[in-house]
Amino acid sequence: MNVTVSRKAHFNAAHRLFVKEWSDEKNLNVFGVCSNSNYHGHNYEIIVDVTGKVDPVTGMVIDLKTLKDIIKNEIEDLMDHKNLNLDIDYFKKVVPTAENICIFIWNKLRIKINYNKKLEVTLYETPRNFVKYNGN
Amino acid sequence: MNVTVSRKAHFNAAHRLFVKEWSDEKNLNVFGVCSNSNYHGHNYEIIVDVTGKVDPVTGMVIDLKTLKDIIKNEIEDLMDHKNLNLDIDYFKKVVPTAENICIFIWNKLRIKINYNKKLEVTLYETPRNFVKYNGN
Amino acid sequence: MNVTVSRKAHFNAAHRLFVKEWSDEKNLNVFGVCSNSNYHGHNYEIIVDVTGKVDPVTGMVIDLKTLKDIIKNEIEDLMDHKNLNLDIDYFKKVVPTAENICIFIWNKLRIKINYNKKLEVTLYETPRNFVKYNGN
Amino acid sequence: MNVTVSRKAHFNAAHRLFVKEWSDEKNLNVFGVCSNSNYHGHNYEIIVDVTGKVDPVTGMVIDLKTLKDIIKNEIEDLMDHKNLNLDIDYFKKVVPTAENICIFIWNKLRIKINYNKKLEVTLYETPRNFVKYNGN
Amino acid sequence: MNVTVSRKAHFNAAHRLFVKEWSDEKNLNVFGVCSNSNYHGHNYEIIVDVTGKVDPVTGMVIDLKTLKDIIKNEIEDLMDHKNLNLDIDYFKKVVPTAENICIFIWNKLRIKINYNKKLEVTLYETPRNFVKYNGN
Amino acid sequence: MNVTVSRKAHFNAAHRLFVKEWSDEKNLNVFGVCSNSNYHGHNYEIIVDVTGKVDPVTGMVIDLKTLKDIIKNEIEDLMDHKNLNLDIDYFKKVVPTAENICIFIWNKLRIKINYNKKLEVTLYETPRNFVKYNGN
Numbered sequence: 001m002n003v004t005v006s007r008k009a010h011f012n013a014a015h016r017l018f019v020k021e022w023s024d025e026k027n028l029n030v031f032g033v034c035s036n037s038n039y040h041g042h043n044y045e046i047i048v049d050v051t052g053k054v055d056p057v058t059g060m061v062i063d064l065k066t067l068k069d070i071i072k073n074e075i076e077d078l079m080d081h082k083n084l085n086l087d088i089d090y091f092k093k094v095v096p097t098a099e100n101i102c103i104f105i106w107n108k109l110r111i112k113i114n115y116n117k118k119l120e121v122t123l124y125e126t127p128r129n130f131v132k133y134n135g136n
Numbered sequence: 137m138n139v140t141v142s143r144k145a146h147f148n149a150a151h152r153l154f155v156k157e158w159s160d161e162k163n164l165n166v167f168g169v170c171s172n173s174n175y176h177g178h179n180y181e182i183i184v185d186v187t188g189k190v191d192p193v194t195g196m197v198i199d200l201k202t203l204k205d206i207i208k209n210e211i212e213d214l215m216d217h218k219n220l221n222l223d224i225d226y227f228k229k230v231v232p233t234a235e236n237i238c239i240f241i242w243n244k245l246r247i248k249i250n251y252n253k254k255l256e257v258t259l260y261e262t263p264r265n266f267v268k269y270n271g272n
Numbered sequence: 273m274n275v276t277v278s279r280k281a282h283f284n285a286a287h288r289l290f291v292k293e294w295s296d297e298k299n300l301n302v303f304g305v306c307s308n309s310n311y312h313g314h315n316y317e318i319i320v321d322v323t324g325k326v327d328p329v330t331g332m333v334i335d336l337k338t339l340k341d342i343i344k345n346e347i348e349d350l351m352d353h354k355n356l357n358l359d360i361d362y363f364k365k366v367v368p369t370a371e372n373i374c375i376f377i378w379n380k381l382r383i384k385i386n387y388n389k390k391l392e393v394t395l396y397e398t399p400r401n402f403v404k405y406n407g408n
Numbered sequence: 409m410n411v412t413v414s415r416k417a418h419f420n421a422a423h424r425l426f427v428k429e430w431s432d433e434k435n436l437n438v439f440g441v442c443s444n445s446n447y448h449g450h451n452y453e454i455i456v457d458v459t460g461k462v463d464p465v466t467g468m469v470i471d472l473k474t475l476k477d478i479i480k481n482e483i484e485d486l487m488d489h490k491n492l493n494l495d496i497d498y499f500k501k502v503v504p505t506a507e508n509i510c511i512f513i514w515n516k517l518r519i520k521i522n523y524n525k526k527l528e529v530t531l532y533e534t535p536r537n538f539v540k541y542n543g544n
Numbered sequence: 545m546n547v548t549v550s551r552k553a554h555f556n557a558a559h560r561l562f563v564k565e566w567s568d569e570k571n572l573n574v575f576g577v578c579s580n581s582n583y584h585g586h587n588y589e590i591i592v593d594v595t596g597k598v599d600p601v602t603g604m605v606i607d608l609k610t611l612k613d614i615i616k617n618e619i620e621d622l623m624d625h626k627n628l629n630l631d632i633d634y635f636k637k638v639v640p641t642a643e644n645i646c647i648f649i650w651n652k653l654r655i656k657i658n659y660n661k662k663l664e665v666t667l668y669e670t671p672r673n674f675v676k677y678n679g680n
Numbered sequence: 681m682n683v684t685v686s687r688k689a690h691f692n693a694a695h696r697l698f699v700k701e702w703s704d705e706k707n708l709n710v711f712g713v714c715s716n717s718n719y720h721g722h723n724y725e726i727i728v729d730v731t732g733k734v735d736p737v738t739g740m741v742i743d744l745k746t747l748k749d750i751i752k753n754e755i756e757d758l759m760d761h762k763n764l765n766l767d768i769d770y771f772k773k774v775v776p777t778a779e780n781i782c783i784f785i786w787n788k789l790r791i792k793i794n795y796n797k798k799l800e801v802t803l804y805e806t807p808r809n810f811v812k813y814n815g816n
Contacts, residue, residue: 001511003510003539004539005507005538006539006540007536007537008536008537010806012721012806014720014763019194033760033761034761036761036763039694039719039721040694040760041694041695041719041720041722042722043723054507054508058438058505059425059502059503059505060507064537065440081713081714081716083718083720086718087718095193095194096195097195097196098141098200100190103139126692127144127723128145129142130142131139131142131197132142132185133137133138133140150355153467155466168473172353172354172355174354174358175311175313176284176313176353176354177285177311177314179398179399216305218308218310218312219308219310222310223308230467231466232467233468235467235468235469238411262282262315263315263416264416265472267411267412267413269410269412273647274677274680275646275647275677276675276677277642277643277673277675278674280671280672280673281672291738304745326643326647329639330639331640331641331644332641332643333675336642336673366739367737367738369739399688400687400688400689401686401688402685402686403683403686403741404684404729405681405682405683420586420670421584421585422558422584422585441624441625442625444626446627447627448558448585448625448626448627449557449559449585449586450556450585450586450587451586488577488584489577490582490584491558491582491583491584495582534556545813545816546813546816548811548812549778549779549809550812552807552808593812601699602777603775604777604779607710
């Protein structure tokens with residue numbers, strides 16, 4: 001019996017979308033107002049799904065307090081109240097689109113969660129724009 | 137690396153559920169108050185999921201502004217502030233249940249989005265009733 | 273000690289905005305797509321606020337089950353799955369804007385709730401458009 | 409053409425997490441504040457997904473009123489305003505974690521819904537903690 | 545210039561509604577399923593509104609971190625994952641209706657917030673039932 | 681008959697809280713992580729309440745399309761996808777706390793809405809932190 005356990009968390013961050021090798025004009029054409037050189041920001045919401053067997057004694061797939069702490073230590077402490085482009089090395093070379101932020105978070109969490117469990121991450125940039133990644 | 141990108145949109149419309157070939161009595165039996173001959177209506181919410189590879193330069197699966205525009209041109213401009221039964225030819229022969237509206241929207245969007253990407257549409261008729269279709 | 277007790281309810285209805293005495297052109301100018309002659313519709317949400325003294329024994333201002341039943345009998349049974357313009361006499365002469373629907377609901381509820389309690393009604397036409405009326 | 413039809417419902421219940429065979433100390437270590445011997449409680453939200461073919465005449469996978477009634481009869485009438493540990497026999501032997509409650513609900517609904525349709529249940533314990541089960 | 549600053553928090557608790565001096569039958573008549581002797585529970589949400597002058601230098605009415613800490617220390621630590629009837633002395637004599645819980649919270653917070661500021665507390669028992677108290 | 685008409689809108693922006701005249705240490709003490717010199721950001725939500733008489737013919741207090749356009753022209757076009765500290769002159773001297781942003785928005789809107797109507801603005805910095813201002 002496989003159950004998916006989900007935990008919702010959030011962090012507030014600034015970012016801008018631009019490719020260093022491109023001119024300002026091309027960045028504006030491709031990324032529009034998201035390329036504003038002074039940055040803008042979001043209340044990012046994340047949902048972390050962990051799928052695995054239910055322990056027959058504890059009735060749990062993963063302790064939700066443990067999952068909450070992993071998200072806090074790996075993601076919130078790193079990304080909350082930060083400028084993704086300036087404060088996180090990874091995004092000095094990689095454009096911090098929702099897609100790339102989601103992959104980054106998945107990779108950070110994957111090594112902290114037992115590999116006999118599946119992992120999926122959903123990232124809301126706004127209530128209307130969101131992305132999902134599961135490693136495939 | 138496949139990521140699912142989602143965009144939420146909405147339209148407000150009137151509809152009624154009834155099968156022309158049936159008596160009023162049978163329509164009432166099957167569709168209940170939803171068959172009211174004077175129509176009723178909903179704030180429909182739609183979520184469009186597009187799944188594909190992340191472009192290694194732009195970090196995007198599909199430009200969310202492009203996706204927003206496709207939904208506006210194909211769905212909102214056609215269905216917002218309309219009577220689905222009277223204003224949209226397709227629903228003169230097909231009952232506008234949430235299921236059928238969702239399939240209709242999926243078909244409209246499918247031809248506008250590159251076939252190397254998967255497409256799924258979720259349609260909320262109310263916050264408590266919703267349906268999902270992915271072409272299978 | 274005055275406490276405000278609130279109950280949320282909802283109904284789904286069709287409507288259109290137009291003034292009979294005006295030309296179609298003027299109606300379109302003033303009400304835009306909301307004047308579509310075939311109607312459109314909404315999931316209306318209502319919040320009913322009742323303010324009064326807390327009963328020292330029961331700890332209640334008004335029994336929430338009683339309030340729920342009043343809203344069901346007076347509002348939902350009358351307005352749910354209806355066409356406001358065609359199915360409710362009051363809106364044959366009065367334009368069913370959110371403002372006027374809210375006043376109508378307030379008047380229906382006012383006579384059912386003890387006059388030693390204050391009454392306020394909030395009506396959501398969409399999650400982004402809503403109105404509030406308290407009799408003043 | 410397979411469509412997933414979803415219905416959201418809810419029930420309010422008390423519970424506590426503990427394993428009878430364990431000491432209070434061990435229960436506190438594993439379940440933390442959730443093991444409070446006087447119980448605590450939640451507004452549980454459930455989403456029931458039913459996937460199947462759309463009937464070509466009615467345009468429905470399953471009548472949403474029927475689905476609503478099944479959920480009411482099987483789940484809400486049994487679990488709403490109850491103490492899961494004390495009022496439901498099943499949880500006298502099984503810890504009422506979100507995972508186990510979700511499996512219990514899925515099993516109750518599975519026998520009431522035609523086996524040519526797939527069934528999935530999502531259970532929200534809080535807006536931030538939720539689980540999903542589909543029988544696999 | 546007076547601004548209202550609001551902070552949302554939550555706690556999960558069990559309770560039951562009953563008056564000790566009444567028979568079980570009368571309790572059932574007045575409080576319905578809420579009088580279940582084994583308790584039920586809720587995810588309570590609270591919104592604390594503090595109204596006052598904006599400090600011309602810091603631009604703040606009250607530091608939101610301070611407000612968050614007051615709510616945590618005074619309310620969440622006391623009420624989260626508790627049985628209101630059994631674990632909180634106040635509710636051994638007072639019925640823990642939403643109204644009375646809201647007044648209790650307001651009184652706990654009032655003495656911790658400068659009296660030159662107004663205080664209002666909203667308590668959601670469920671997303672559809674909520675109450676508000678401001679000391680008047 | 682006075683009715684309050686409300687319109688919800690949003691903008692995404694970066695900001696930081698700091699007082700120029702203070703040392704970095706004092707800014708960190710007062711504003712915590714919000715003083716990060718590289719900025720962070722939010723999805724700000726605003727609710728604009730306009731209270732006035734209902735026009736007896738149109739049934740409207742203010743045309744919601746007009747109100748939507750005013751908010752777009754005065755607020756969204758100015759603040760969306762911007763850095764409040766760098767891109768908006770006003771916040772070069774005034775700390776962009778939620779309180780001060782709300783007052784700024786109220787002042788911008790006040791001159792565009794007929795003075796026979798009352799105006800109130802609510803600003804959500806996050807779903808848990810929000811402020812309200814009405815000019816008093």
